[in-house]
Amino acid sequence: MSHDPEEREAYGSLVEMFPQLAATSEPIPLAPVHVRALAFEEGDELTVGFIVWKDPGGVRALRRELGERIEAALLSVLSRSADELNRDGERRPSRIVLMTFDAIDGDVGAALAPFGLREVPYEPSAFAQTMALVRGEAQRCGAAPPDVPVAIYAVSVALPDEPRGTNLQTLEAVLREGLAGIVWGEKPGSHFLALSASLGAIDEAPLTPETSSLDRIESIVGQLVPGRIRWIPPLVFQAVCDAVGVIATKELGRKIDWAPCEAEDDGLTPPPLLRARLPDGMVHIPIGEHILRWSMMPLAEGELPPPLSDWLVDQFGDR
Numbered sequence: 001m002s003h004d005p006e007e008r009e010a011y012g013s014l015v016e017m018f019p020q021l022a023a024t025s026e027p028i029p030l031a032p033v034h035v036r037a038l039a040f041e042e043g044d045e046l047t048v049g050f051i052v053w054k055d056p057g058g059v060r061a062l063r064r065e066l067g068e069r070i071e072a073a074l075l076s077v078l079s080r081s082a083d084e085l086n087r088d089g090e091r092r093p094s095r096i097v098l099m100t101f102d103a104i105d106g107d108v109g110a111a112l113a114p115f116g117l118r119e120v121p122y123e124p125s126a127f128a129q130t131m132a133l134v135r136g137e138a139q140r141c142g143a144a145p146p147d148v149p150v151a152i153y154a155v156s157v158a159l160p161d162e163p164r165g166t167n168l169q170t171l172e173a174v175l176r177e178g179l180a181g182i183v184w185g186e187k188p189g190s191h192f193l194a195l196s197a198s199l200g201a202i203d204e205a206p207l208t209p210e211t212s213s214l215d216r217i218e219s220i221v222g223q224l225v226p227g228r229i230r231w232i233p234p235l236v237f238q239a240v241c242d243a244v245g246v247i248a249t250k251e252l253g254r255k256i257d258w259a260p261c262e263a264e265d266d267g268l269t270p271p272p273l274l275r276a277r278l279p280d281g282m283v284h285i286p287i288g289e290h291i292l293r294w295s296m297m298p299l300a301e302g303e304l305p306p307p308l309s310d311w312l313v314d315q316f317g318d319r
Contacts, residue, residue, distance in 0.1 A: 028141040032056035032102075033065040035141075037073040038133055039093070048073055048093045051134060052100040053143055059106030063114070070096065070115060074229075074296070075271040075288055078237045079261050082179040084269070085234060090172070092231060098153040099134060101146045108151070116155035116227050116298030122148060155298060159231050160223040167202040168221060172233035174198035184238045184272050185258035192246045195239035207243070209250035211309040214243055218295070218308055226299040232291075240295065241272040241287045244308075248276065248316040276316060285315070 029035055034051035041047075050069055056062050077091060098117055100108075109119070124131075135145040159165035178194040195217070196207040204220065207213040217240055223230045232240065238261075248254045255277035263269045271288030294308055 028137070030141040030143055033062065033069060034137065035069075037069060038130075038137065039091075040129060040133055045094045046091065047095050047097050047130070049097045049099065049130065049133075051137065052098065052102065052104070053138075053146075054102045055104045059104060059108055059111035062104055062106075062108070063111040066098065066112075066115065071289060071292060074292060076268050078232075078234045078292070079184070079269040079271045079288060080234055081183045081261070081269070082176045082235060083181060084263075086176055086180065090233060092233070093157045095154050095156050096229065097130070099130070099149045100151045100153075101149055103150055112153055113300070114297065116229060117153035118155065118227075120152050120154045122152050124148075127152070155227070155229060157229040157231050158225070159233075160221075161225065164220070164223070168233055168236060170201050171195065171198050171220075171236055174201050175235035175239065179235060183261050183269075184242065185260040186262075188256075188258040189242065189246050191235070191239040191242035195236065195243070209246050211247055211251060211312060214247060214309040214312060215307055217243060222295055224299060224304065226301045226303060228298055230296050230298070232296055237288075237291065237296075238272060240291050240308075241274075244287055244291075244312055245274050247312060248274075252313070252316045254278065254316050278316070279318065
């Protein structure tokens with residue numbers, strides 16, 4: 001770990017979505033909740049899809065296993081380096097779709113609510129390409145190719161409303177240039193400093209390594225619109241993760257280590273991870289997973305989460 005700072009086509013899977021990753025010809029294990037995501041384009045819409053072949057054992061199992069799949073898929077997109085993004089593009093999904101091919105015991109709607117997934121009608125013509133990919137995936141893992149889904153659920157993925165959405169895209173473009181050749185965690189504080197420097201492009205002042213800066217970052221990149229995945233572009237997302245480590249070090253005086261987000265043998269990049277020396281010992285903090293859950297996953301109607309700075313002080317302050 002590194003130490004303290006100073007033409008359109010259909011894609012059958014996330015592996016096919018990013019060609020540098022492992023080949024899809026490898027055997028795929030059969031599980032009630034399919035082990036990997038599908039990704040495909042229809043017009044201007046990029047969809048990341050998930051499949052439930054069989055009831056995994058009720059809604060609690062569905063919520064747990066689907067949550068693992070959704071978080072892993074999103075983090076794989078959010079954790080890529082500037083070099084990868086410059087080469088392959090951001091590949092931001094417009095929506096997430098869940099297709100179930102079995103009746104599931106329990107209140108499915110309540111189980112899917114934390115992901116913002118709501119049932120949508122099945123229209124054969126609209127889902128023809130999707131179903132072709134699903135049937136191909138079924139053959140790869142030894143499942144019987146399904147005819148029609150029992151139910152379909154969807155949630156949109158969106159940047160903040162304008163003009164803040166455009167501002168975020170501007171920041172991401174500046175970060176792609178400024179962070180070329182650097183992976184998250186390799187140079188602790190690099191993403192925080194790059195974000196601070198980029199703020200001039202949207203007429204914002206630079207940041208200081210204080211909790212008040214985390215509030216400012218949230219006011220720029222966050223959104224409180226319910227019922228959708230609140231997208232933060234990858235390098236901005238990584239800068240938020242980096243900011244937590246920087247502020248915990250500089251303002252709260254904690255000893256923090258960064259784990260570099262270097263691509264693994266399968267071509268996928270692990271999400272940002274911190275290790276902190278706290279009064280009760282060394283603690284690994286999956287900061288990428290935390291920021292995804294806190295700042296990006298859907299809000300319920302009327303939900304108003306506390307600021308991220310509150311969590312930082314609770315996590316890293318005196319206990």
